[in-house]
Amino acid sequence: MPSLGAxxxxxxxxxxxxxxxxxxxxxxxxxxxxxxxxIIDIEIFGSGVIxxxxxxxxxxxxxxxxxxxxxxxxxxxxPAAARAPPATxxxxxAAPRPSPGxxxxxxxMSGAARPPGAPPSRDSAAERRLVSxxxxxxxxxxxxxxxxVGPARAGLAITIGDVERAAERAAGATGxxxxxxxxxxxxxxxxxxxxxxxxxRSKREIPHYYVGTTIEMTHAVRFVRTWNAxxxxxxxxxxxxxxxKAVALALxxxxxxxxxxxDGRFEPSAAINVGTATRLRRGGLLAPALEAANRQPLPNxxxxxxxxxxxxxxxxxxxTELADATITVSSLGEGGAETIYPIIHPPQVAxxxxxxxxxRPWVIGGAVAPASVMTATLSADHRVxxxxxxxxxxxxxxxxxxxxxxx
Numbered sequence: 001m002p003s004l005g006a007x008x009x010x011x012x013x014x015x016x017x018x019x020x021x022x023x024x025x026x027x028x029x030x031x032x033x034x035x036x037x038x039i040i041d042i043e044i045f046g047s048g049v050i051x052x053x054x055x056x057x058x059x060x061x062x063x064x065x066x067x068x069x070x071x072x073x074x075x076x077x078x079p080a081a082a083r084a085p086p087a088t089x090x091x092x093x094a095a096p097r098p099s100p101g102x103x104x105x106x107x108x109m110s111g112a113a114r115p116p117g118a119p120p121s122r123d124s125a126a127e128r129r130l131v132s133x134x135x136x137x138x139x140x141x142x143x144x145x146x147x148x149v150g151p152a153r154a155g156l157a158i159t160i161g162d163v164e165r166a167a168e169r170a171a172g173a174t175g176x177x178x179x180x181x182x183x184x185x186x187x188x189x190x191x192x193x194x195x196x197x198x199x200x201r202s203k204r205e206i207p208h209y210y211v212g213t214t215i216e217m218t219h220a221v222r223f224v225r226t227w228n229a230x231x232x233x234x235x236x237x238x239x240x241x242x243x244x245k246a247v248a249l250a251l252x253x254x255x256x257x258x259x260x261x262x263d264g265r266f267e268p269s270a271a272i273n274v275g276t277a278t279r280l281r282r283g284g285l286l287a288p289a290l291e292a293a294n295r296q297p298l299p300n301x302x303x304x305x306x307x308x309x310x311x312x313x314x315x316x317x318x319x320t321e322l323a324d325a326t327i328t329v330s331s332l333g334e335g336g337a338e339t340i341y342p343i344i345h346p347p348q349v350a351x352x353x354x355x356x357x358x359x360r361p362w363v364i365g366g367a368v369a370p371a372s373v374m375t376a377t378l379s380a381d382h383r384v385x386x387x388x389x390x391x392x393x394x395x396x397x398x399x400x401x402x403x404x405x406x407x
Contacts, residue, residue: 001033001042001061001062001063001064001065001066001067002042002063002319002323003063003064003323004035004037004040004319004322004323005037005198005322005323005345008035008036008037008063008194009062009063010035010060010061010062010063010065011033011034011035011040011060011061011063012033012034012035012058012059012060012061013031013032013033013055013056013057013058013059013061013067014032014033014034014039014057014058014159015031015032015057016030016031016053016057017029017030017031017032018030018031018050018053018068019050019053020050020051020052020053021049021050022049022050023047023048023049023050024044024047024048024049024050024070025044025047026044026045026046026047027043027044028043028044029041029042029043029318030042030043030044030050030068031067031068032316033061034135034159036191036193036194036284037191037194037284037286037315037317037322038280038286038312038315038316038317039159039315039316039317040316040317040318040319040322041316041317041318041319042067042319043318043319043320044070046070046072046073047072047073048070048071048072048073049070049071050068050069050070051068051069051070051071052068052069053067053068054066054067054068054069055067055068058131131146131158135158135159135162135163138163138164139163142163142164142167144163144166144167146158146163148166149162149163149166150162159315191280191283191284192283192284195284195285198345198346199343201346202343202344202345202346203343205346206261206344206346206349206381206383207381207382207383208343208344208379208380208381208382209379209380209382209386209387209390210341210377210378210379211377211378211380211387211390211391211394212339212375212376212377212378212394213375213376213391213394213395213398214373214374214375214376215373215374215375215376215397215398215401216362216371216372216373216398216402217239217357217371217372217373217374217401218371218372219401219402219403219404220239220242220372220401220402220404221239221357221372223242223404223405224237224238224239224242224404235299236302237298237299237302238302238305239357240276240305240331240333241298241301241302241305242298242401242404242407243329243331243354243401244274244276244290244293244301244305244329245293245294245296245298245301245400245407246397246400246401246407247274247293247327247329247352247397248272248274248293248294249294249396249400249407250393250396250397250400251272251294251326251327251393252272252294253396254385254389254392254393254396255268256268256349256384256385256389257327257349257350257378257380257384257385257389257390257393258272258326258327258350259326259348259349259384260326260347260348260349261346261347261348261349261381261383261384262347266349266383266384269326271291271292271324271326272292272293272294272326272327273289273290273291273292273293273324273325273326273327274289274290274293274325274326274327274328274329275287275288275289275290275325275326275327275328275329275345275348276288276289276290276305276308276309276328276329276331277328277329277330277331277342278308278309278312278313280312280313280315281313286312286317286322287322287325287328287330287345288308288309288311288312288317288321288322288325289308289320289321289322289323289324289325289326290304290305290308291320291324298407308321325345325348326348327348327349327350327351327352328342328345328348328351328352329351329352329353329354330342330351330352330353330354331353331354332353332354332355332356333356334356334357335356336355336356337355337356338355338356338358338375339353339355339375339377340353340354340355340377341353341377341379342377342379343379344379344380344381349380349381349383349384349385350378350379350380350381350385350390351378351379351380352376352377352378352397353376353377353378353379354374354375354376354377355374355375355376355377356374357372357373357374358372358373358374359371359372359373360373376394376397376398377394378390378393378394
């Protein structure tokens with residue numbers, strides 16, 4: 001089970017997309033799991049043949065725990081005879097062993113995995129394994145009977161989304177509002193609780209420093225308006241795409257802000273993967289990564305931005321999109337506050353905050369005139385960089401936004 005962030009301890013397997021004997025390639029999605037952040041696609045990091053699924057649907061697996069095993073590509077390509085068991089002990093020739101008597105066990109409490117492909121037992125404990133813990137808690141909060149809730153597709157575990165859709169259907173059928181959830185304290189299965197724990201750890205362990213500047217956005221706003229007037233709706237840009245690209249390009253000359261603090265030292269990242277803080281409809285935040293954002297043309301970056309935001313809000317992202325961000329951008333967008341002072345998301349060492357674009361008096365060519373301006377802030381780790389370096393980084397972003405056509 002890969003780590004999908006410093007705030008993750010375990011995840012529940014909701015679906016297997018492969019079976020023993022299947023050939024897989026690096027980057028293939030092999031399973032989905034549910035965390036407090038939602039449903040996450042798990043990708044495999046190597047190529048080969050799946051040998052065993054060690055966790056069953058419904059099992060909660062800790063970070064670092066075994067999900068499955070596979071033969072590496074080179075070994076999988078070896079002749080079958082080379083991998084065959086010795087002729088002296090073929091499996092089919094083995095004497096039958098007496099079947100042991102039933103042993104009482106609780107797969108839910110013990111975390112033991114049911115062998116993949118085996119029929120589920122009829123006891124209630126096994127049936128409960130097809131409901132993720134987060135979904136079970138949400139059903140209790142909404143007063144929903146889990147017997148009336150089905151998964152999105154056959155074979156999947158019931159998730160929070162399934163429970164909330166069932167609550168909406170029940171409310172629509174009766175004309176009533178869904179039952180109001182009780183007062184929710186921050187707990188390990190509650191997204192806000194998870195966020196609070198991660199941010200508390202960040203503020204406690206990371207020596208933050210903060211710098212900020214005001215950026216004139218007149219050219220950037222005009223560029224976006226002109227572009228959108230000349231292109232179809234499907235190719236329109238948003239100011240947020242310009243901000244992401246400017247941050248990514250500025251990082252090329254500020255490598256100490258792009259990477260991770262692990263095991264007491266800084267690990268710079270050669271890739272520039274910008275995480276985009278995204279508000280979720282059911283509450284909380286995710287920051288999926290836009291990989292190689294510095295090398296993406298603006299239209300392509302915009303399409304990818306829209307895609308990850310949509311999938312984040314539908315709670316369906318890939319593990320790399322949650323784990324690979326090397327820096328995060330938090331933008332309040334239109335109608336938000338003018339300034340934000342974000343907290344670093346460990347193990348990253350910096351986060352950039354952008355307030356909303358507002359009209360303010362501005363000195364242009366020696367005269368005061370109305371202009372579109374925006375406040376940009378940087379929160380960074382003082383173990384890796386300092387205020388002087390951080391201010392140079394913000395000024396680089398400012399210069400880039402003054403020539404948006406070059407982004």
